[in-house]
Amino acid sequence: MMIKTNDIEPKAKHGFLKESTKNNLRIYKYNFSKNKLSILGLIIVLICIGFALFAPYITPYPQHAKEFVDFNNASQAPSLKHLFGTDVFGRDIFTRVIYSFQGALIMAIIVLGISVPFGVFLGLLAGYYNGSWIEVLIMRLTDVFLALPPLILALSIASVLKPNLTSSMIAVTLMWWPWYTRLVFGMANTIRKEYFVKIAELIGASRLHILFREILPSCLSPILTKMALDVGWVILIGASLSFVGLGEQPPNPAFGQMVADGSKYMPDLWWMTIFPALGIAFIILGFNFLGDGIRDMFDRGRQ
Amino acid sequence: MLRFLLKRIFLGIFVIIGISMLIFILSRIVPGDPARMALGPRAPEFAVEELRKEMYLDKPLHEQYLFWVRDVLKGDFGKSINSKRPVIEDVKQFLPATLELALFSGFIMVIASLLLGIIAASFRDSWVDSAIRIFSYTGIAIPAFVVAVLLLLVFGYLWPVLPVLDRLSSGVIPPSRITGMYIIDSILTGNFKTALDAAYHLLLPALALAIGPLFQEARILRSSLTDNMGKEYISVATGYGLPKRALMGKYLLKPSAIPVITVMGLDFASLMGNAFLVEKVFNWPGLSRYGINAMLNKDLNSISAVIIIIGVIFLVANILVDIIMAYLDPRIRLGGKE
Numbered sequence: 241m242m243i244k245t246n247d248i249e250p251k252a253k254h255g256f257l258k259e260s261t262k263n264n265l266r267i268y269k270y271n272f273s274k275n276k277l278s279i280l281g282l283i284i285v286l287i288c289i290g291f292a293l294f295a296p297y298i299t300p301y302p303q304h305a306k307e308f309v310d311f312n313n314a315s316q317a318p319s320l321k322h323l324f325g326t327d328v329f330g331r332d333i334f335t336r337v338i339y340s341f342q343g344a345l346i347m348a349i350i351v352l353g354i355s356v357p358f359g360v361f362l363g364l365l366a367g368y369y370n371g372s373w374i375e376v377l378i379m380r381l382t383d384v385f386l387a388l389p390p391l392i393l394a395l396s397i398a399s400v401l402k403p404n405l406t407s408s409m410i411a412v413t414l415m416w417w418p419w420y421t422r423l424v425f426g427m428a429n430t431i432r433k434e435y436f437v438k439i440a441e442l443i444g445a446s447r448l449h450i451l452f453r454e455i456l457p458s459c460l461s462p463i464l465t466k467m468a469l470d471v472g473w474v475i476l477i478g479a480s481l482s483f484v485g486l487g488e489q490p491p492n493p494a495f496g497q498m499v500a501d502g503s504k505y506m507p508d509l510w511w512m513t514i515f516p517a518l519g520i521a522f523i524i525l526g527f528n529f530l531g532d533g534i535r536d537m538f539d540r541g542r543q
Numbered sequence: 544m545l546r547f548l549l550k551r552i553f554l555g556i557f558v559i560i561g562i563s564m565l566i567f568i569l570s571r572i573v574p575g576d577p578a579r580m581a582l583g584p585r586a587p588e589f590a591v592e593e594l595r596k597e598m599y600l601d602k603p604l605h606e607q608y609l610f611w612v613r614d615v616l617k618g619d620f621g622k623s624i625n626s627k628r629p630v631i632e633d634v635k636q637f638l639p640a641t642l643e644l645a646l647f648s649g650f651i652m653v654i655a656s657l658l659l660g661i662i663a664a665s666f667r668d669s670w671v672d673s674a675i676r677i678f679s680y681t682g683i684a685i686p687a688f689v690v691a692v693l694l695l696l697v698f699g700y701l702w703p704v705l706p707v708l709d710r711l712s713s714g715v716i717p718p719s720r721i722t723g724m725y726i727i728d729s730i731l732t733g734n735f736k737t738a739l740d741a742a743y744h745l746l747l748p749a750l751a752l753a754i755g756p757l758f759q760e761a762r763i764l765r766s767s768l769t770d771n772m773g774k775e776y777i778s779v780a781t782g783y784g785l786p787k788r789a790l791m792g793k794y795l796l797k798p799s800a801i802p803v804i805t806v807m808g809l810d811f812a813s814l815m816g817n818a819f820l821v822e823k824v825f826n827w828p829g830l831s832r833y834g835i836n837a838m839l840n841k842d843l844n845s846i847s848a849v850i851i852i853i854g855v856i857f858l859v860a861n862i863l864v865d866i867i868m869a870y871l872d873p874r875i876r877l878g879g880k881e
Contacts (some may be wrong), residue, residue: 290783306819379562383557385565387561389812391816391819392816397569400846480686484839486839500688506700517692518688520689524684
């Protein structure tokens, strides 16, 4: 029996993942699926991604997502032909809502994809060189950025740029990194005093090795948790920018812009406002549930 | 405590200087010529040149900044391109309406979240508790401007019991200006009917701002209350036979409120931001609407002024939160935490 188990052991290591990693993944999966809401969140998020990817195939009138006018069918209430009704130009609201998922998701991906690595890197630097001028420079700059309400900072950055989707992404990216810098700064500052970091220093490991291979892995799960929770926030800020007219410009559809547009025709053409509004709520709710699930996953995983 | 406060204020001044530089740099890297934009494409070149000189646009960037700081310190924030008068005049006109809105909705937020939190904790796992939980999930997911639009639809048109436009009913004379906040001014001048009317008009916009954070805060209070309920000192107090109300009011609420107050401070900040959107929906004549217009028209001095003022309000709110925390938690007050 003893020999047999020994025979199996090395074989297991030939798999793609290490045995310990597999075990961790199993625990993560268990923790995640324990909360029903996180499963619901995952489903909603997958649906949203599906909408964004397959928008041209799902929507009945893909041409309505661009410049399109059909006054014969304008301002129609929801019906089987137009599920969410049509707007004052005769464009199908359902089509435009589905297409809006694209912009929202692209925004979240690009904003977090740029701001997180940047913020994390600065946080690592500041945490590791705590007490030096590097830390003072980075953290005071962070203080300044965090001293304004997020939406106002994003608005003011977006306002000096040309109003379009790219500018709103630049604005949100510019205001998002400090949150990660502050988060990582605190952790890196504690971790750098740990023995494994000290030993790496003694052996003569390079600064980059210490920052990225020694300190960063220990910070990873809070970073990922925050990212998961932030997706909803980014989408919300993006929708707010587009609501005041500093995001995607018509005729391209975007949630906030459609709500703003529809609210002009409020009581009569209620469908012009309500359905894009529900679209925003749907996608943010999904990401929030998913984010909560991911947080629980890491929290319980550590226990 | 005093040292702690002084430190906070000192840090705050530093941050404001930082914000001013940030905003200044941002507003001067705008593509395009602000002077040309202010006068329009058909203005003659010499007029544009003159305005450029007047706005110090011909000087190097650091000198422009110093000129601008001088204007700020003089108290007029420079001249607005749109309204052609010192920005401070515009601010004086529009700030009170926003401040009134923010304070009123902050007031609703605090009172309602405390009440709901206590109710949820006292009737744990009842339907009230679950209802508050569901609202807290949806409250975070629905942006304030969507809430505003929905409220407008429901109360403005389907069930028109609340006013949706303007700060006062037509025919009601605004109170003579003391603070510019209608409720306070009317109470100060003894005109309670007007005060009530103003509060009535404030209700919907304020609710639109407060609803999102309110339920979330109630949830946080609920969980910290239930955490503390399990502590030994509460078991002892229950054992002594203290009535439930005294227990809640005297021993439970104070320590449990600390995490909520931190969140409230943050929420008040995002409330100032969301006011930008809600004012647009309700056509509220406040600073945020003014700010949005300035942003859309690239009125640089006005944008900078609005942002700096909001930064200062945010900072003062944070310092206030610190003071309240110190009052509630002797560990902070006595410096044990540092």
